[in-house]
Amino acid sequence: MTEQYKVFEKELSGTKQGNPYQDIWLKAVFQNNAEETEVNGFYCGDGRYKVRFMPTRPGTWKAVTKSNDPMLDRIELVCECMSAREGNHGRVLRRDEVFAPCDLSEEDRFHFSYEDGTRFQPFGTTCYAWINQPETVQEQTLQTLKNSCFNKVRMCIFPKFYTYNTENPSCYAFEGNEEEGFDFSRFNPVFWEKLEKRIRQLDELGIQADIILLHPYDKWGFARMGRETDAFYLKYAVDRLCHYKNVWWSMANEFDLLPWKSVEDWEFYARTVMCRDCYGHLRSIHNCIQMYDHNRPWITHASIQRVDIYKTAESVTEWRKTYHKPIVVDECAYEGNINYGWGNITGEEMTRRFWEGCIRGGYLSHGEVYVQHEQIWWAHGGRLHGTCPERIAFLKEIMEDVPDGAAPLRLTPDNHLDNWDVPCLCKEDDNSYFLYYFGFFKPAFRTYKLAKGCAYTIELIDTWNMTINKLPGIYAGDIRIDLPERQYMAVRMKKVN
Amino acid sequence: MTEQYKVFEKELSGTKQGNPYQDIWLKAVFQNNAEETEVNGFYCGDGRYKVRFMPTRPGTWKAVTKSNDPMLDRIELVCECMSAREGNHGRVLRRDEVFAPCDLSEEDRFHFSYEDGTRFQPFGTTCYAWINQPETVQEQTLQTLKNSCFNKVRMCIFPKFYTYNTENPSCYAFEGNEEEGFDFSRFNPVFWEKLEKRIRQLDELGIQADIILLHPYDKWGFARMGRETDAFYLKYAVDRLCHYKNVWWSMANEFDLLPWKSVEDWEFYARTVMCRDCYGHLRSIHNCIQMYDHNRPWITHASIQRVDIYKTAESVTEWRKTYHKPIVVDECAYEGNINYGWGNITGEEMTRRFWEGCIRGGYLSHGEVYVQHEQIWWAHGGRLHGTCPERIAFLKEIMEDVPDGAAPLRLTPDNHLDNWDVPCLCKEDDNSYFLYYFGFFKPAFRTYKLAKGCAYTIELIDTWNMTINKLPGIYAGDIRIDLPERQYMAVRMKKVN
Numbered sequence: 001m002t003e004q005y006k007v008f009e010k011e012l013s014g015t016k017q018g019n020p021y022q023d024i025w026l027k028a029v030f031q032n033n034a035e036e037t038e039v040n041g042f043y044c045g046d047g048r049y050k051v052r053f054m055p056t057r058p059g060t061w062k063a064v065t066k067s068n069d070p071m072l073d074r075i076e077l078v079c080e081c082m083s084a085r086e087g088n089h090g091r092v093l094r095r096d097e098v099f100a101p102c103d104l105s106e107e108d109r110f111h112f113s114y115e116d117g118t119r120f121q122p123f124g125t126t127c128y129a130w131i132n133q134p135e136t137v138q139e140q141t142l143q144t145l146k147n148s149c150f151n152k153v154r155m156c157i158f159p160k161f162y163t164y165n166t167e168n169p170s171c172y173a174f175e176g177n178e179e180e181g182f183d184f185s186r187f188n189p190v191f192w193e194k195l196e197k198r199i200r201q202l203d204e205l206g207i208q209a210d211i212i213l214l215h216p217y218d219k220w221g222f223a224r225m226g227r228e229t230d231a232f233y234l235k236y237a238v239d240r241l242c243h244y245k246n247v248w249w250s251m252a253n254e255f256d257l258l259p260w261k262s263v264e265d266w267e268f269y270a271r272t273v274m275c276r277d278c279y280g281h282l283r284s285i286h287n288c289i290q291m292y293d294h295n296r297p298w299i300t301h302a303s304i305q306r307v308d309i310y311k312t313a314e315s316v317t318e319w320r321k322t323y324h325k326p327i328v329v330d331e332c333a334y335e336g337n338i339n340y341g342w343g344n345i346t347g348e349e350m351t352r353r354f355w356e357g358c359i360r361g362g363y364l365s366h367g368e369v370y371v372q373h374e375q376i377w378w379a380h381g382g383r384l385h386g387t388c389p390e391r392i393a394f395l396k397e398i399m400e401d402v403p404d405g406a407a408p409l410r411l412t413p414d415n416h417l418d419n420w421d422v423p424c425l426c427k428e429d430d431n432s433y434f435l436y437y438f439g440f441f442k443p444a445f446r447t448y449k450l451a452k453g454c455a456y457t458i459e460l461i462d463t464w465n466m467t468i469n470k471l472p473g474i475y476a477g478d479i480r481i482d483l484p485e486r487q488y489m490a491v492r493m494k495k496v497n
Numbered sequence: 498m499t500e501q502y503k504v505f506e507k508e509l510s511g512t513k514q515g516n517p518y519q520d521i522w523l524k525a526v527f528q529n530n531a532e533e534t535e536v537n538g539f540y541c542g543d544g545r546y547k548v549r550f551m552p553t554r555p556g557t558w559k560a561v562t563k564s565n566d567p568m569l570d571r572i573e574l575v576c577e578c579m580s581a582r583e584g585n586h587g588r589v590l591r592r593d594e595v596f597a598p599c600d601l602s603e604e605d606r607f608h609f610s611y612e613d614g615t616r617f618q619p620f621g622t623t624c625y626a627w628i629n630q631p632e633t634v635q636e637q638t639l640q641t642l643k644n645s646c647f648n649k650v651r652m653c654i655f656p657k658f659y660t661y662n663t664e665n666p667s668c669y670a671f672e673g674n675e676e677e678g679f680d681f682s683r684f685n686p687v688f689w690e691k692l693e694k695r696i697r698q699l700d701e702l703g704i705q706a707d708i709i710l711l712h713p714y715d716k717w718g719f720a721r722m723g724r725e726t727d728a729f730y731l732k733y734a735v736d737r738l739c740h741y742k743n744v745w746w747s748m749a750n751e752f753d754l755l756p757w758k759s760v761e762d763w764e765f766y767a768r769t770v771m772c773r774d775c776y777g778h779l780r781s782i783h784n785c786i787q788m789y790d791h792n793r794p795w796i797t798h799a800s801i802q803r804v805d806i807y808k809t810a811e812s813v814t815e816w817r818k819t820y821h822k823p824i825v826v827d828e829c830a831y832e833g834n835i836n837y838g839w840g841n842i843t844g845e846e847m848t849r850r851f852w853e854g855c856i857r858g859g860y861l862s863h864g865e866v867y868v869q870h871e872q873i874w875w876a877h878g879g880r881l882h883g884t885c886p887e888r889i890a891f892l893k894e895i896m897e898d899v900p901d902g903a904a905p906l907r908l909t910p911d912n913h914l915d916n917w918d919v920p921c922l923c924k925e926d927d928n929s930y931f932l933y934y935f936g937f938f939k940p941a942f943r944t945y946k947l948a949k950g951c952a953y954t955i956e957l958i959d960t961w962n963m964t965i966n967k968l969p970g971i972y973a974g975d976i977r978i979d980l981p982e983r984q985y986m987a988v989r990m991k992k993v994n
Contacts, residue, residue, distance in 0.1 A: 309918055311808040337941040337982045341918020344940045346984065371941055421806055421838020443841045444834035444868055485834045487843065 089114030141381030336369030347387030586611030638878030810854030833866030844884030
């Protein structure tokens with residue numbers, strides 16, 4: 001019995017002659033009443049093949065395989081599927097993929113939802129090479145993630161070669177090793193099984209695996225395989241991994257640091273992934289300096305590295321206007337003390353960037369780079385040492401409490417006229433909710449003209465000290481709110497009538 | 498005997514019939530060998546007229562007046578001029594107005610110089626309406642300025658009407674008062690004498706008076722006088738004030754909040770000022786939201802209010818490219834706790850903005866808005882309460898030590914490759930000087946490849962705690978500098994060989 005949105009898997013035996021990775025194809029079309037899904041099976045060494053399938057609704061799904069290997073052809077498969085258990089909400093998609101057009105507002109295009117309709121707000125972190133660390137470190141990483149608020153991890157398939165990242169991993173996506181070279185025509189099933197185990201474990205923790213398919217930090221040759229081998233690899237990766245509901249596809253980290261791959265290459269790679277992914281997982285591509293054109297139709301959400309070292313999450317407002325898609329600032333610099341400018345901001349500044357981006361209707365990813373530790377979270381995983389993760393957890397709670405349909409204030413309305421300098425998340429249709437964030441400003445007070453006929457409770461939120469102070473009484477009309485002259489304050493107003 | 502660059506003044510008697518402000522003109526051409534300067538005299542009430550003149554070189558200057566009033570016509574004037582005393586450097590001009598083209602570098606167009614060749618780096622502050630406060634407050638303001646590092650003050654001629662600024666002043670530029678109305682055809686000599694006294698006192702303190710000629714914060718009608726009256730007023734102001742060497746002309750504060758005045762008006766006003774100002778004092782115009790086109794030829798330097806509330810002094814780099822003139826960020830927000838976003842940043846952030854702007858080859862002005870005090874420095878003057886003025890004084894000392902010809906690093910050179918994230922002021926021609934500023938970044942260390950054949954002393958500068966820590970020894974080649982993992986650090990390298 002397979003649970004809805006989980007993976008049905010059937011192992012089959014076929015040829016081990018020649019190079020089955022290249023020579024053999026295997027398909028199965030799963031049917032449940034009128035619905036059908038065609039999946040690609042894959043070779044996993046030693047004459048073993050697998051067909052995987054993620055049923056999206058309960059019931060009996062039946063398939064008959066097709067293959068150019070007679071041993072794999074015309075095999076009947078049956079997947080009995082039970083309803084999703086509590087906490088299993090299926091894939092994360094864009095809200096406008098989940099809801100009917102009549103149920104959507106203009107704001108929904110900027111947000112995500114699980115396929116069962118549950119809201120999903122990504123609060124990601126970054127552990128690029130965590131699956132390439134020693135097993136004990138990987139276990140530690142999972143433990144840390146379990147105790148954190150993070151619900152998405154950016155992670156690479158290929159290992160990372162860069163400062164603080166010079167060790168070879170125990171195995172690779174392809175057969176071979178650095179000393180003897182790699183066989184770019186044969187995959188290493190041991191590696192893929194380890195990877196899949198980690199993806200499953202993340203799923204059990206409710207964490208999305210934002211899988212980075214290609215990246216530039218390389219000494220082994222994985223960044224320069226050429227178009228044909230890239231496509232061969234991408235197909236295999238998707239055939240194996242797309243059945244996990246928590247997978248997102250990041251075509252590349254810092255695609256622009258791979259200048260030998262053209263935009264046409266990336267577009268071809270994206271089509272390749274889409275053709276093989278029968279579930280339509282979320283797709284994006286991440287920049288270093290040069291932004292990719294996130295208006296391309298295949299891109300479901302903009303995965304952005306800030307392109308200005310001073311103005312980062314504030315640009316969510318502009319990027320929303322430019323791309324009309326969910327904005328995920330997957331790198332807005334990291335908390336830490338590394339020598340490079342991308343990884344030595346304070347916890348205060350990192351937390352501030354998260355708030356700025358969220359209030360503006362975007363999403364942020366965390367990262368941490370304290371170089372005095374043996375493992376540095378951003379690449380190795382391990383333990384967290386920074387000051388911002390608990391503040392991000394606090395923010396996440398605040399954001400979970402924001403009513404559906406709340407959006408960044410579009411223009412300063414008359415009744416909030418003096419607040420041109422402060423971003424606000426609010427429900428403008430019924431004036432029921434306002435969340436102002438003051439960032440590094442530290443006013444002694446603020447004045448508001450509250451909407452006519454509305455009365456509000458008001459809370460002062462200290463986003464750094466993580467306190468919520470509900471002011472006594474109910475507020476209406478023209479009001480003045482005294483503030484503590486500290487940075488990082490927010491004001492939340494909720495309508496009571 | 499008049500000192501060079503100081504004011505020669507001769508009072509004459511003429512008609513008091515009619516309206517001499519409108520009806521009578523008075524000129525004098527001062528001659529010294531081949532040099533001549535034509536000045537406009539002015540009426541100062543009660544049949545009194547004055548001719549003022551600032552001699553720019555020692556010797557005997559002679560003039561004969563011309564006027565349409567026979568009592569004022571053909572009067573011989575003699576100004577005996579002695580050389581400037583120590584500390585008297587004359588007007589501040591743009592460097593390319595002071596030095597011969599053969600002595601100028603590309604960088605000089607971005608900087609100022611006194612006319613005797615002494616470098617002038619503006620470190621301004623803002624006391625818009627200080628001359629409209631009670632006399633005791635004005636005296637306090639002068640005392641505060643005397644004990645501060647500020648060498649420029651932005652100040653208005655017309656009083657300010659705005660939050661915290663609702664009192665009427667004791668007198669106005671025009672005859673009249675709020676109750677009985679103003680006579681926009683007659684000036685009030687009492688006001689102008691008071692103003693001139695303050696300008697002279699600022700000059701004695703070595704402070705430039707950045708005179709704001711028009712501004713929008715008004716309830717008396719001075720912001721809506723119309724083109725003819727504006728020009729009448731501007732001529733009178735320039736005729737009286739241009740003889741003070743420390744005068745700068747700011748055509749307006751926040752010109753874009755006076756939308757009933759067109760760009761054509763401002764261009765006409767600028768021509769009016771230039772026609773009457775025989776000394777060519779510095780000229781600019783200050784924006785609120787919409788930047789004026791500082792490429793206009795009459796504008797000697799860009800007087801900018803930051804147009805982004807997050808990225809402020811960092812934009813000096815871009816503005817230099819756009820305007821090719823000195824960049825003076827006359828408002829980058831103010832330290833304080835007022836309810837408005839322009840005036841409630843921390844002393845740390847204000848200091849950071851000063852450093853960012855200076856390292857990028859620009860200049861900043863200070864302002865302070867702590868609303869709990871009876872006088873708020875930004876408008877009233879009085880006392881300073883903030884934390885950044887002493888840090889600005891520290892920065893000023895650092896900047897005075899920067900060698901002539903130092904400029905912002907144009908592109909990251911190979912030998913400073915890892916420092917893309919850090920602005921640097923340096924002398925690139927001989928690699929003799931580098932000043933890196935880390936802002937809110939807090940690296941544990943940095944690496945540098947020092948220029949071949951060069952050896953350096955290295956100092957760690959804590960810009961907030963105002964300490965300079967000289968590292969032991971001499972540095973050459975590839976080096977690593979450990980840093981204290983604090984924000985607001987700078988590294989200064991000086992070549993020793």
